[in-house]
Amino acid sequence: MKIFFCIFAIILVCFMATSCQKKQEEQPQTNSAIVIGYSQIGDESAWRTYLTSSIKKAATENGIQLIFENAEQKQENQLKAIRSFIAYQVDLIAFSPIVETGWDNVLEEAKTAGIPVILVDRQIEVKDNSLYECYIGSDFETEGLKAANFLLEKLKNTTDDVAIVELRGTDNSTPAIGRSKGFRNGLKNHSNFNIIHSENADFMRSKGAEAMKEILKKYDKVDVLYSHNDPMTLGAIDAMKEMGFKPGEDIIIITIDGEQAAIDRLEAGEINCVIECSPNLGQTIVKTAKQYLLGESISRNIYTEEEVFTEWDLSSEILPRGY
């Protein structure tokens, strides 16, 4: 009887060991095995710092090892970071390209190393589109169009000339390109709406303030400020106040991002329209990376859903922004 019991126990142990080993072999790559290298542009806005924390949070929650590099607004630092991810042999590279061009060589190196690449928040222009798997972020042209639509609605009864100033984001960056294009397309059939001045203020508050000060000195009449992000807008508002203008009344202000600080100004009547651009991309990035690494199909473009907040909305309906 004892012998029978021993034999049975040995068979049971062997069976459990092989079935366990089989399970491990069948199991696709697990979270803990995934290493993602992410190159961030910098921290020029609350929007961007929120994007950073959203990615870090999603990685932690999903047991992913994240190697994070901050490029401090320099493309050369992003190139260095991507090369370091390749040397480390990460499973996947994600990055937010500061500008659209100049990525061909480094992404060819990633491709040769067999490392897939996901674009986050901004897009690129490369000769070979197979150098990246997908784009996750906003549709910037639509944001520009929404800005134009608000303005047309706000001034629907105006036949006078409307003098518009545009503060642009970093030249050759996807949001600056798309937001300019969408806005102009939206206004193209309205010849009394004129962009009298357009200037690059690099998505930065200090540059927005400097630019606006000079613009207000130069032009007798500015009816509208269309600004590509909240920090530049907040800087421009400082300049307007300093020079005796009432933002939101003397000058109509349309801004993009939707930081809490901009929503607060909307509620205070100093901004007329805020176009949302969502930085809450972390979960989508991690989910898409996992799907790709498990061999599942993913969409080429994954756009976030975004709202428009205007002076006509009930402020009580706008939820706290978190950034």
Ligand code: AHR
């Ligand atoms: O690429 C998105 C833009 O970059 C945001 O509008 C801006 O605030 C950020 O710096």
